[in-house]
Amino acid sequence: MSTTSDQPVTGGTHVFPRGLQLPAAVSANGATVTTADGRRILNGSGGAIANSVGHGRREVADAIAAQAVSVDYVHATQFTTTALEDYASALVAHVPIDDARVFPVSGGSEANETALKLARTYHLARGEDRHVIAARAGAYHGNTRGVLDASDRAQLRAGYEPWIGHTVRVPSANRYRDHRSGVELAAETERILQEVGIHKVAAFIAEPIGGATLAGAQPPDDYWPAIQRLCNANGIVLILDEVMTGFGRTGRWFAADHWGLRPDIITAGKSASSGYWPLGLCLSSGVIADAVGGAGNFAHGFTWSHHPMGAAAAHEVLRILERESLIERAERSGARVAARLNAGLDQHPAVGDIRGLGLLRAVEFVADRTGRTPFDRAERVTERIVEAAFERGLTVYPSTSCVDGSVGDAVLLGPPFSSTDGELEAMVDILIDAISATLR
Ligand SMILES: Cc1ncc(COP(=O)(O)O)c(C=O)c1O
Structure with missing residues (x-):
C-alpha cells in the first residue's frame, strides 16, 4: 500500500520504524503537531528536546x-x-x-x-x-x-x-x-x-x-x-x-x-x-x-x-x-512551568524530584519517596505516563535510566521557547493528569 502525507499510516510501510503504530503528522505549527486523523498534539517534548523557535516558521x-x-x-x-x-x-x-x-x-x-x-x-x-x-x-x-x-x-x-x-x-x-x-x-x-x-x-x-x-x-x-x-x-x-x-x-x-x-x-x-x-x-x-x-x-x-x-x-x-528574546523567555517560562509542576505534584507519593533549568524540566518517579527507591522497570512507569500523555494530546520525553544509566523513571518537558503561556499551562496540566491517572 502506498501512503501520501495526508493519509494515516495503516500498514505496509517501507520505513524502518522507530515506534509502533505511529500516527502520521500532517502539519506542525507553533507548539502543535496535527495528525492525519485530526488530533492536535502539543509538542511538550519539542521532538527530542530540539525545537526552539516553534514549528512552521515562514x-x-x-x-x-x-x-x-x-x-x-x-x-x-x-x-x-x-x-x-x-x-x-x-x-x-x-x-x-x-x-x-x-x-x-x-x-x-x-x-x-x-x-x-x-x-x-x-x-x-x-x-x-x-x-x-x-x-x-x-x-x-x-x-x-x-x-x-x-x-x-x-x-x-x-x-x-x-x-x-x-x-x-x-x-x-x-x-x-x-x-x-x-x-x-x-x-x-x-x-x-x-x-x-x-x-x-x-x-x-x-x-x-x-x-x-x-x-x-x-x-x-x-x-x-x-x-x-x-x-x-x-x-x-x-x-x-x-x-x-x-x-x-x-x-x-x-x-x-x-x-x-x-x-x-x-x-x-x-x-x-x-x-x-x-x-x-x-x-x-x-x-x-x-x-x-x-x-x-x-x-x-x-x-x-x-x-x-x-x-x-x-x-x-x-x-x-x-x-524575539526567546532565551529570556525560556528562562521566564521555565520558572512558571516549574512552579506549576511543583504546585500540582509536590505532594504526589510517587514523585521523587522535580528539577531542571529553563525549559528543560523533569519529573522523576519513585516507588518510595523516603528511600528514593526506583520502581521496578517491569512496571513500565515512564512508558505508561508517556502513553497516557499522548492519549491526552501531549508529547513528553521519556527517561528510563535516570538512577544510574540502567533503571529509573522520569519524563522531561522541553517545549519550543516560543510556546505561549496558555500552551505551557496546558502541557503541565495534561502531564499532571497523565501522571495521576497512571500512578493512582
Ligand atoms: C547531550 C546529548 N548529546 C548528544 C546527543 C546526540 O545527538 P543526535 O541525536 O543529534 O546525534 C543527544 C541527543 O539526545 C544529547 O542529548
Whole structure:
C-alpha cells in the first residue's frame, strides 16, 4: 500500500520504524503537531528536546529556499560559502569560548565524534600522546559507535560491548541522588584519573546538567568550577556537550553561562536549527584550532559537513532567538512551568524530584519517596505516563535510566521557547493528569 502525507499510516510501510503504530503528522505549527486523523498534539517534548523557535516558521523556510537557489551545496574541502561565514561570525558572539571556531556537522553524535577526535588531534599536534576519554556515569553523548562508548546507558550499549569499553567512567553530578559537594565529586574524579594516569587523559566530556539519561539532574553549585579547575590544571580538554542544553534551552545561550565556564570545546545541535535542518556543531577554542593547524591536519569531515543550507537555516533560527528574546523567555517560562509542576505534584507519593533549568524540566518517579527507591522497570512507569500523555494530546520525553544509566523513571518537558503561556499551562496540566491517572 502506498501512503501520501495526508493519509494515516495503516500498514505496509517501507520505513524502518522507530515506534509502533505511529500516527502520521500532517502539519506542525507553533507548539502543535496535527495528525492525519485530526488530533492536535502539543509538542511538550519539542521532538527530542530540539525545537526552539516553534514549528512552521515562514522566515526559516524562506531562508532555506533562498539558499537552495543560490548555493545549494558545495564540498567543504573545495569552497567556503557566505552563508556559513556569516553564520559563524554571528554565532561566535554568543559562545563562551575564547576565539571560537565553528565545525558544522549533521547532528549531535557527529558533533561529539568531531570533538573527541579534535581533542586527541590537538594533543598529538603538541607532541603529547594523550588518548583517554573521561565521561560520567549516566552520560548521553550519542549513539554512533564511537560516542556510544562515552554514553552510559545500559540499554543502548547492550550487545555492542565487544566494540566499546575504552572510556574511563567518572561520577555523575546529581543533587537528588548524591549528596557529595562539587569539590568532593571533582576530587573523586581526579582520583580515578590519577589511577589511569592523568597525563594520558585527552578530554573530559559531560553534559552541564543531565539530559536524556539523567533527566535534568543538577550538579551542586560548586561542581563545575571545580571540574574546570581540574581540567585546566592537568591539560585536559574540557568538552561541554550542550547538544540538549545549548542555544537557550536552559534560559542562557549555553548552560556553561550559569557557572561562568570557559570550556575548550562545546558541542551543540538540536535547538541550533530547531529541527529545520539536521545540524550539529563542534565549537572549539582558537587555541585548539590553531594548534591543530586547520585544514589538512585534522583528517576529519563528512560529505555534508559545513553545509550552506544548514548555515542558512540556523542563522535564521539565531536571528529569531535574538529578535524575539526567546532565551529570556525560556528562562521566564521555565520558572512558571516549574512552579506549576511543583504546585500540582509536590505532594504526589510517587514523585521523587522535580528539577531542571529553563525549559528543560523533569519529573522523576519513585516507588518510595523516603528511600528514593526506583520502581521496578517491569512496571513500565515512564512508558505508561508517556502513553497516557499522548492519549491526552501531549508529547513528553521519556527517561528510563535516570538512577544510574540502567533503571529509573522520569519524563522531561522541553517545549519550543516560543510556546505561549496558555500552551505551557496546558502541557503541565495534561502531564499532571497523565501522571495521576497512571500512578493512582
Ligand atoms: C547531550 C546529548 N548529546 C548528544 C546527543 C546526540 O545527538 P543526535 O541525536 O543529534 O546525534 C543527544 C541527543 O539526545 C544529547 O542529548
